[in-house]
Amino acid sequence: MFIEKLIKHIEHDNLRLLQKLRKRTDKVGVQLPSVEVRYKNLCVEAECEVVHGKPLPTLWNSLQSSLSDIVMIPGLTSNKAKITILNDVSGVIKPRRMTLLLGPPGCGKTTLLKALSGNLEKSLKISGEISYNGYKLEEFVPQRTAAYTSQNDLHIPEMTVRETLDFSSRCQGTGSRADIMMEVNRREKEGGIIPDPDIDTFMKAISIDGQRTTLQTNYILKILGLDICADTMFGDDMRRGISGGQKKRLTTGEMIVGPTKALYMDEISNGLDSSTTYQIITCLQQLAHITDASILISLLQPSPEAFDLFDDIMLMAEGMIVYHGPRSNVLEYFEGLGFKCPERKGVADFLQEVVSRKDQAAYWCRTEEAYNYVSVQTLSMRFKQSCSGKEIDDDISKPFTRCKP
Secondary structure: OHHHHHOOOHHHHHHHHHHHHHHHHHHOOOOOOOOOEEEEEEEEEEEEEOOOOOOOOOHHHHHHHHHHHHOOOOOOOOOEEEEEEEEEEEEEEOOOEEEEEEOOOOOOHHHHHHHHHOOOOOOOEEEEEEEEOOEEHHHOOHHHOEEEEOOOOOOOOOOEHHHHHHHHHHHHOOOOHHHHHHHHHHHHHHHOOOOOHHHHHHHHHOOOOOOOOOHHHHHHHHHOOOHHHOOOEOOOOOOOOOOHHHHHHHHHHHHHOOOOOEEEEEOOOOOOOHHHHHHHHHHHHHHHHHHOOEEEEEOOOOOHHHHOOOOEEEEEEOOEEEEEEEHHHHHHHHHHOOEOOOOOOOHHHHHHHHOOOOOHHHHEOOOOOOOOOOOHHHHHHHHHHOHHHHHHHHHHHOOOOOOOO
16 A cells, blocks of 8 residues: 555654655745634633522423523513633634643633634624634634534444545545645746655645545544554444544544644543554644644643643633743743642643642742732733733734735
């Protein structure tokens, strides 16, 4: 098989393949498309019903809720309340950067990922501004540019792993790959450049739209370690299929098999061992750095090795951002606030605990000062006043030279 020839050792050969692809386009001066995502003063609210007593899903509760939505009785107070999920968050997701999104459960990570990818539920109220290369979400179809990977592994049980990826590839198309390939060929002919035959074959194969099965599918199967179960059904409770870890990898592969340049991935490591997670994150890092992709990944408890692969860290709590900046600066930043990570403590665990009322005191390092709980709201305000926060404000305020994402 051709892909077996290109990739024998996943981590090193995948890097070498992507570098050769990039070298070919750079050699003739063809710029790869990229996406810069900006969001400013983003707020998301949900309206929910306040239930008195035990919120059991009884027939009477359901009927009462339905009637209250249809008929508004004068003088009757509403039982509905508004809950703020995202509270005035701003930031920039840049090309060639892979950002780790951290935060305790219920802090708004999934909502942020869905909002940025244009997949937010219609029932939620959203305010603020989101733009891709200067274009607001209403001005184009974000689902053609961005891909959101859900926490839930929802696939057709009767389809095999290969069929699932092939179907996803046909639905997403090839994007700008064909145009890039034509322009590269034209410039190479003008310059008398002879390309690497293997790289030329690979680029041409992944640029052809509408194929029943594609080389891109074989490539994704290989780098995600799904080639061993490519012809196995997904399965369900009544049909034997692939394992839980393979299902999680398939959900990731379903999105990255397409040409999208902005990837939002929600807890893609659930059910995976640390070695497999490290391998997948390494491949995504290579994708971001070499193909100019913008990647935001939410992980629950990343290992120190996986944590070190990320360029930037975004830490959330209670719907607010308390840090968004380079990974290399995060410990120094929190030490400046009076919180120090112990030597043998994982940085990711420290970050998620330092915003917790229960665990925060354990990391207080200013012995000359008495400890007082620093609220999430205070941490968020201090971040906005910090150098990293001001840098984000400056980036957002600069007008973007609009180009199609």
